[in-house]
Amino acid sequence: MYNKKLADLLFPNVTKTPEEVDAEFPLRGLPEGAVVSRMAPSPTGFVHLGNLVQGLTSERMTHQSGGVLFLRVEDTDAKREVPGAVETLIESLAHYNIVFDEGATIDGDNGAFGPYRQRQRKDIYHVFAKHLVAEGMAYPCFCTEEELEEIHKAQEAEKANFGYFGKWAKWRGRSIENIEEMLGKGMPWVLRFRSEGSIENKIKFTDLIKGNLELTENDIDHVLLKSDGIPTYHFAHAVDDHLMRTTHVVRGDEWLPTLPFHLQLFRALGYKPPKYLHIGPLMKMDGTSKRKLSKRKDPELALTYYKAEGYPVEAVYEYIMTILNSNYEDWRRANPYAPTSEFKFSYKKMNPAGSLFDVAKLRDVSKNVISLMSAEQVYDYVSAWALEYDPDFAKVFTKDPDFSKAILSIGRGGKKPRKDIAVWSEVKAYVSFFFDEYFRIEDSYPEASDKADIKAALEAFCESFDTNDDMNAWFDKIKAIADSLGYASDMKAYKNDPTAFRGSVADVSMFLRVAVTGRLNSPDMYSVMQLLGAEKIKQRIADICSSL
RNA sequence: GGCCCGUUGGUCAAGCGGCUAAGACACCGCCCUUUCACGGCGGUAACGGGAGUUCGAUUCUCCCACGGGUCACCA
Numbered sequence: 001m002y003n004k005k006l007a008d009l010l011f012p013n014v015t016k017t018p019e020e021v022d023a024e025f026p027l028r029g030l031p032e033g034a035v036v037s038r039m040a041p042s043p044t045g046f047v048h049l050g051n052l053v054q055g056l057t058s059e060r061m062t063h064q065s066g067g068v069l070f071l072r073v074e075d076t077d078a079k080r081e082v083p084g085a086v087e088t089l090i091e092s093l094a095h096y097n098i099v100f101d102e103g104a105t106i107d108g109d110n111g112a113f114g115p116y117r118q119r120q121r122k123d124i125y126h127v128f129a130k131h132l133v134a135e136g137m138a139y140p141c142f143c144t145e146e147e148l149e150e151i152h153k154a155q156e157a158e159k160a161n162f163g164y165f166g167k168w169a170k171w172r173g174r175s176i177e178n179i180e181e182m183l184g185k186g187m188p189w190v191l192r193f194r195s196e197g198s199i200e201n202k203i204k205f206t207d208l209i210k211g212n213l214e215l216t217e218n219d220i221d222h223v224l225l226k227s228d229g230i231p232t233y234h235f236a237h238a239v240d241d242h243l244m245r246t247t248h249v250v251r252g253d254e255w256l257p258t259l260p261f262h263l264q265l266f267r268a269l270g271y272k273p274p275k276y277l278h279i280g281p282l283m284k285m286d287g288t289s290k291r292k293l294s295k296r297k298d299p300e301l302a303l304t305y306y307k308a309e310g311y312p313v314e315a316v317y318e319y320i321m322t323i324l325n326s327n328y329e330d331w332r333r334a335n336p337y338a339p340t341s342e343f344k345f346s347y348k349k350m351n352p353a354g355s356l357f358d359v360a361k362l363r364d365v366s367k368n369v370i371s372l373m374s375a376e377q378v379y380d381y382v383s384a385w386a387l388e389y390d391p392d393f394a395k396v397f398t399k400d401p402d403f404s405k406a407i408l409s410i411g412r413g414g415k416k417p418r419k420d421i422a423v424w425s426e427v428k429a430y431v432s433f434f435f436d437e438y439f440r441i442e443d444s445y446p447e448a449s450d451k452a453d454i455k456a457a458l459e460a461f462c463e464s465f466d467t468n469d470d471m472n473a474w475f476d477k478i479k480a481i482a483d484s485l486g487y488a489s490d491m492k493a494y495k496n497d498p499t500a501f502r503g504s505v506a507d508v509s510m511f512l513r514v515a516v517t518g519r520l521n522s523p524d525m526y527s528v529m530q531l532l533g534a535e536k537i538k539q540r541i542a543d544i545c546s547s548l
Numbered sequence: 549g550g551c552c553c554g555u556u557g558g559u560c561a562a563g564c565g566g567c568u569a570a571g572a573c574a575c576c577g578c579c580c581u582u583u584c585a586c587g588g589c590g591g592u593a594a595c596g597g598g599a600g601u602u603c604g605a606u607u608c609u610c611c612c613a614c615g616g617g618u619c620a621c622c623a
Contacts, residue, residue, distance in 0.1 A: 040623090041623090042622080042623050044622095044623085074623065076622085076623080077621095077622055077623065079622080080622065080623080141621095143621095145621085148620085148621090156549090159549065159550095160550090161549085161550050161551085161619080162549095162550080162619055163619065188621090190621050199550085199551080210553070210554095213552080213553085214552090215551085215552065216550090216551055216552080220619085222620095223620080223621050225621085226621040227621060228621080230621090232620090232621070232622085232623085233622075233623050234623095252617095253552090253553065253554095253616095253617070254617055254618065254623095255618090255623090256552060256553065256617075256618080257551065257552055257553095257617075257618040257619065258618080258619090259552090278553085280553080280554075280616090280617095281616075281617075283615095283616080285558095285559085290615065290616075291615090291616075292616070292617075322560075322561095322572085323560075326560080326561055326562065326571095327562085329560090329561095329571080329572060330571075330572085333572090351560090351561080352553075352554070353553080353554045353555070353616085354553090354554075354615095354616065354617090355559090355560065355561085356559060356560075358559055358560060358573070358574090360559075360573060360574060361559075361560065361572080361573050361574085362573095363573090364572085364573055364574085365573090371586085411585070411586075414586090415586095415587085416585095416586045416587050417585095417586070418584090418585050418586060419585065419586065420584085420585060420586095475582075478582075479582095482582095491581085491582080504582080505582055506581090506582045506583070507582085508582080509582035509583070510582075510583065512582090513582085513583060513584095519583090519584090520583065520584080521583055521584040521585085522583070522584065523583095523584075523585075524582095524583095524584095524585095525582075525583080
């Protein structure tokens with residue numbers, strides 16, 4: 001009687017029953033084994049690697065099993081919400097090829113289980129909240145922030161455990177008159193769960209990633225509804241994931257401590273909990289110790305960081321897959337061009353511990369990914385990136401698309417493609433010497449080089465250079481120049497007795513390379529010269545000769 | 549402090565009672581080579597410690613140490 005009265009007092013406008021609400025959400029009728037999962041980010045405007053790790057896991061599990069992946073926006077914390085965050089969220093997930101079958105979209109909702117924005121589901125939560133009150137499993141609490149702080153301090157002083165429970169739960173056993181009075185005064189209240197658990201009891205639980213777990217029962221009367229009537233994550237999770245027929249919940253393992261409470265909630269509601277996959281955190285090296293990647297301290301946690309640096313989406317994707325499933329790398333090596341969907345993703349391969357995010361490894365993955373792209377693809381990516389992050393370079397780079405594509409074609413496409421590029425932001429430095437706008441002598445000749453020899457070699461080259469020569473004819477001419485100057489044209493002979501020569505054809509090539517590219521290192525010189533053309537080459541050689 | 553999770557080379561990681569303890573990245577050396585990159589070959593380098601169970605523990609159990617996470621009207 002008491003409970004029923006309290007329920008009506010607290011939720012006078014709620015008339016529906018949980019059964020009625022439940023019936024409004026259809027069963028999915030998916031085949032056995034089909035996974036239904038979701039991404040449920042909060043719209044803080046900050047999309048990070050963790051989201052991607054979790055999202056990719058859900059995405060693979062659902063789509064690989066013929067299930068459903070949906071997006072639910074957990075906007076229950078109005079204080080943290082950033083305007084436009086939902087849009088950025090959806091856009092950046094799309095950027096990383098996470099496509100939803102259902103859920104929140106920029107234009108609204110898509111699917112039969114909505115609304116997919118939690119603040120719009122307030123009435124739904126209230127039905128379940130009222131039910132819990134009526135069943136004696138929840139009660140209002142009028143504690144102010146100050147009072148809660150006092151409790152915390154008192155617990156600290158007593159060396160007691162923290163939290164609203166037992167003797168500290170001062171509103172747990174109040175009379176209905178007492179509550180009515182507070183309500184009458186218009187005092188704000190939150191709805192708390194009446195926990196019957198005890199920390200003396202252990203519960204056994206099997207997590208799909210962590211395995212068999214032994215956890216301590218929850219004895220804390222957690223908040224279900226905040227004073228604005230919006231649910232906390234916990235309550236929304238239980239209600240929504242039941243109604244939306246989620247079969248698998250993938251989330252970070254920072255949720256493990258509250259898992260006993262969630263399980264308790266499902267039981268109180270009378271629903272079967274989903275299967276859980278708790279993923280270990282992404283760590284980074286901080287000095288000599290590891291720590292979880294943090295929003296505040298680590299810019300590399302944000303997805304925007306990778307976009308700005310110019311990591312191709314595919315590279316970030318590949319790298320995360322290697323972290324998620326340790327056998328992914330081997331599979332990829334065997335199937336360089338296969339779509340990821342052909343890989344058999346398995347949660348059993350997931351590591352229960354947290355892993356260190358290794359930028360060096362990411363770069364390596366990225367180099368491999370880019371080395372397999374066509375020059376056109378690379379050109380498109382670089383142009384798009386530059387347009388946004390380096391407009392000056394974009395102008396130069398896109399002035400003559402065929403020229404730029406030809407540059408990118410050097411050493412691309414064979415069995416052993418060059419792997420010079422890890423991120424788009426490095427392309428400018430890689431190609432700059434092809435453009436007069438950027439060309440300059442970056443590396444100087446080694447001290448030991450004889451300036452007269454350099455000049456003689458360069459001049460001889462200019463006289464004999466013919467763009468119609470094929471690679472062999474071209475190099476034969478360079479060899480001839482080497483010979484004429486007392487430099488070995490045969491490297492073997494030179495290595496046998498370096499003292500017999502002034503140097504080798506390698507040195508002569510280097511004289512040319514510096515003059516033409518401004519650097520000691522470059523891609524294949526013949527290709528470079530073919531692209532540059534006789535006029536530019538001769539001009540550059542003349543310029544450097546006059547400065548010698 | 550309570551609770552929980554974790555611990556194989558510098559890093560990511562295979563392993564699931566018996567192995568010379570895979571592989572990848574990074575690093576070093578050699579080879580190829582007009583430079584660089586690619587590629588090939590090779591090398592350095594690991595089961596946190598202590599008890600037990602067992603004929604035998606990296607694998608199982610317990611304790612310790614260390615690392616991480618969590619204890620909000622945030623998710």
